[in-house]
Amino acid sequence: MSRARTFIVLGTLGLVVLGSLVGWTRYESRRWKRDDLPQLRALSSRLHLSDLALWTEARYTRHPSQADLFSAFQDSPGAPEHFPAGSIVSPSPVLTDPLSIVASGSGGRLRDAGSDGRRRAMPEERSPDVVAARGSSSGWAFTP
Amino acid sequence: MRRHLKILDFALASLQRRPFKNWAIIAVYAFTVAVVASVLFLTQSIRREAAQLFVGAPELTVQRMVGGRHVPIDIGVGETIAAFPSVVGVEPRFWGYTYDAVTESTITIMGAGPGMATIDLVEGRLPTRPTESAIGAGVAAMWGAEVGGEVILVDAATTGVLYEVVGTFESPSDILTNDLVVMTAEEAALFLGLPEGKATDLAVRVANDNEIDTIAAKVKRAFPDSRPITRSEVLRTYDAVFHWRSGMMLAVFSGGLIAFVILAWDKATGLSAEERREIGILKAVGWDTGDVLELKMWEGVVISSTSLILGLITAMVHVFVLGAPLLTPMLRGWSVLFPELHPTPHVDPYLLFAIGFLTVVPYVAATVAPSWKAAVTDPDEVVRG
Structure with missing residues (x-):
């Protein structure tokens, strides 16, 4: 019976250590949310930061959310992926679920032939007021 | 038992x-x-x-696409977007990269628009003059630079430009700022060689989160060569990565x-x-x-x-x-x-x-x-x- 008791005591000790670590992570998580997160959000908001500064290998790994539709091999079609970070990102859903391209509504309708004889697919009709609003004067830091 | x-x-x-x-x-x-x-x-x-x-990131970022690539956008586009209902403000972002051949590292240049110069997590302050910069911890460690020191960066015209370091980002912000060199927005545009009247992209603030997708659709309709990126897309990117x-x-x-x-x-x-x-x-x-x-x-x-x-x-x-x-x-x-x-x-x-x-x-x-x-x-x- 002594072996069984020793095992139960050691097992309980292990569970206590594990439980303490889980408790510590919850405490640290709350502390981060309370102390660091507001400052980090303010910094991200002030500098308009949109990506984590993790991979500085290429523009599409430094700013994956801002890249020209993130995909590997984009520096040179047909070339092997240059950067290790490129292999961390999962492939486009289109590759694993071809139906998603239909669901995303990437189609459009064909516009009548123009003067150049080409028929163009238009995503949607442009509203006249929006078209008129284009080309206004320049300047920056706009507010309504 | x-x-x-x-x-x-x-x-x-x-x-x-x-x-x-x-x-x-x-x-x-x-x-x-x-x-x-x-x-x-x-x-x-x-x-x-x-x-x-990234809850603090811009609700919408508007880029211009040519040939499937992200190119500088007309700053004037922002004025049109600012007139859309629910848009609180539009600010052009001036950002890009510079390569440091000595350390073989790519540094991210970010222009800071007008606003508070002193901010938490920055030891010192953000730059307010064209000759000043604030640098991330990684850049500071790489060059051994600190507040009061100087850094030399090579601009778009391959000219070395000297900047006084007026601020360094503190360690808790490393995951956001490690490779950043922040300068004034005008200086960043000049440094990156952006043409007059152009910005890298536009940051759009939207008052109502429920309307972000609608505003994105309006921007796309008004400017078919644009690519609006919503904040939820940014979050989804990291969720996927x-x-x-x-x-x-x-x-x-x-x-x-x-x-x-x-x-x-x-x-x-x-x-x-x-x-x-x-x-x-x-x-x-x-x-x-x-x-x-x-x-x-x-x-x-x-x-x-x-x-x-x-x-x-x-x-x-x-x-x-x-x-x-x-x-x-x-x-x-x-x-x-x-x-x-x-x-x-x-x-x-x-x-x-x-x-x-x-x-x-x-x-x-x-x-x-x-x-x-x-x-x-x-x-x-x-x-x-």
Whole structure:
């Protein structure tokens, strides 16, 4: 019976250590949310930061959310992926679920032939007021 | 209760008779659990951090696309977007990259628009004059620069430009600012060689979160060559990058899982002659099948629960205390300026139960199943082999 008791005591000790670590992570998580997160959000908001500064290998790994539709091999079609970070990102859903391209509504309708004889697919009709609003004067830091 | 304890005691004695083999199994099993749990803890922590951080990011970023590439956008476009209902403000962003040939690192240049110069997490202040800059911790460490010092950067015209360092970003912001050099917006535009009246992209503030997609659709309709990126798309990007099913993380994760399956399979495919003889003798001295199965279950529980607890403790210490030094080289890739990782400790109890269920149950089943076959066979046949 002594072996069984020793095992139960050691097992309980292990569970206590594990439980303490889980408790510590919850405490640290709350502390981060309370102390660091507001400052980090303010910094991200002030500098308009949109990506984590993790991979500085290429523009599409430094700013994956801002890249020209993130995909590997984009520096040179047909070339092997240059950067290790490129292999961390999962492939486009289109590759694993071809139906998603239909669901995303990437189609459009064909516009009548123009003067150049080409028929163009238009995503949607442009509203006249929006078209008129284009080309206004320049300047920056706009507010309504 | 006493009977169960006796059988547990017998199981421990039985395991002690083969100490090297069983400790080797515990070591491999615990290592496998630690690898799988480390990947899950790290990716979950970074994903969660990104999701919380970018709540402060612009609701909408508008880029201009030509030939499938992101090109500078007319600043005037912002005035039109600012007139859309629900848009609170539009600010052009001036950002880009510069390569430092000496350190072979790519640095991100970011222009800071008008606003408060002093801000938390910046030792010193943000630049207010064209000759000033604030730099990230990685850049500061690389050049040995500090507040009051100077840095030289090569601009778009390949001219070295000297900037006074008026601020450095503090360590908790490394994950956002490690490779940043912040300068005034006008200076950043000049440094990056952006044409007059152009910006890298436009940051759009939208008052009502429910209208972000509508505004994005309006921007796309008004400017068909634009690409509006919503904040939820930014969050989705990081969700995809650090999802356990993605790329290299999946490779590490599945490697660990396959190692575990091999371990369990080895147990499940049969008993050693010695183990079969042991079961036969137990049956011959009067143990019934239920007792033998309980003995084998306890053996499985002792090995798997010890390995699970050791593996989980190792993974937590590895990721949250030591900063995942074994996974960092895989994440780092070729990045010269990679921040020191301090993943915010966070463990989802659901994740712990999932890891426990996926490892303990199959292992115990793999231990009990072959024993059942031996336990229901005639003892004489089992002992004689």
